Every structure is written in structure tokens, then in C-alpha cells.
Amino acid sequence: MNEFDKAICLVVRNIPAGHVMSYGEVARAAGFPRHARLVAKAMTRAEMPLPWHRVVKSNRQIAFPKGSVAYREQLARLREEGLVLRNGRVIGGSQDLDRLLWDMSNGG
DNA sequence: GCCTTGACGAGAA
DNA sequence: GTTCTCGCCAAGG
Numbered sequence: 493m494n495e496f497d498k499a500i501c502l503v504v505r506n507i508p509a510g511h512v513m514s515y516g517e518v519a520r521a522a523g524f525p526r527h528a529r530l531v532a533k534a535m536t537r538a539e540m541p542l543p544w545h546r547v548v549k550s551n552r553q554i555a556f557p558k559g560s561v562a563y564r565e566q567l568a569r570l571r572e573e574g575l576v577l578r579n580g581r582v583i584g585g586s587q588d589l590d591r592l593l594w595d596m597s598n599g600g
Numbered sequence: 601g602c603c604t605t606g607a608c609g610a611g612a613a
Numbered sequence: 614g615t616t617c618t619c620g621c622c623a624a625g626g
Contacts, residue, residue, distance in 0.1 A: 532607040555607035
């Protein structure tokens with residue numbers, strides 16, 4: 493484990509459930525703004541199970557190819573955490589979901 | 601050392 | 614919103 497890997501793992505672990513961060517965001521938070529492409533590598537190199545499913549692309553889309561096993565896993569996990577996804581893309585957070593449901597119940 | 605690949609990002613048309 | 618182009622860094626052949 494390099495300092496980079498440790499920093500990345502720390503940041504990924506700190507992502508709260510129901511939230512997602514992009515690879516670039518994680519890299520920046522870890523202190524390596526140019527290492528967006530290496531975040532995935534660092535996560536794979538992690539020995540302990542990380543909430544990798546909370547890491548998506550900057551456009552909030554799942555990075556794995558559609559139809560892949562990892563893709564479905566990430567999708568399922570994000571849905572489990574209350575996120576709303578459309579065509580492999582996150583279209584809202586937990587708070588937004590609550591707001592949406594509330595608005596639907598009241599305003600129709 | 602050179603070229604290709606990868607769970608990427610940002611800007612422009 | 615889609616599509617193209619360029620930039621970025623590390624690992625492997």
C-alpha cells in the first residue's frame with residue numbers, strides 16, 4: 493500500500509451511504525487531483541472491502557460496462573442505499589429522494 | 601525508452 | 614443531450 497492507496501481508501505471509506513463521489517472528486521479529496529485514473533487501481537489494490545460502489549464517473553454514471561457483473565452489483569448496491577438510478581446514472585440522492593416523495597405526496 | 605491500456609475529466613462543437 | 618478531442622498518470626509488454 494502506497495500513501496496514495498491509503499489516502500484513496502480513506503476517502504472512499506468516508507463516503508456516506510446514499511452518496512456518491514466521482515473518481516476525480518475522490519482523487520482531489522485524497523490530495524492527488526491528477527490521479528483520477530488511478531483511483532480504481534488503488535481500490536482494487538485495497539485488501540479490505542471498500543464501498544467502491546459509491547464511486548462513479550464525474551457525470552454520475554456507473555463506470556463499468558453495462559451488462560457486466562460489477563455493473564449490476566454497483567447498481568443494486570446503490571439502489572439498496574436509496575439512490576435513484578436511470579439508465580445506469582444516478583439521478584438523485586437520499587435527501588433528494590425524500591424531497592421527491594414528499595413533493596409527490598403533497599403536490600401530486 | 602516507446603507504445604498501449606485503463607472502473608477518468610474537462611472543454612468544445 | 615451526444616460526440617470528439619486532448620490531458621492526465623501509472624502499469625505492462
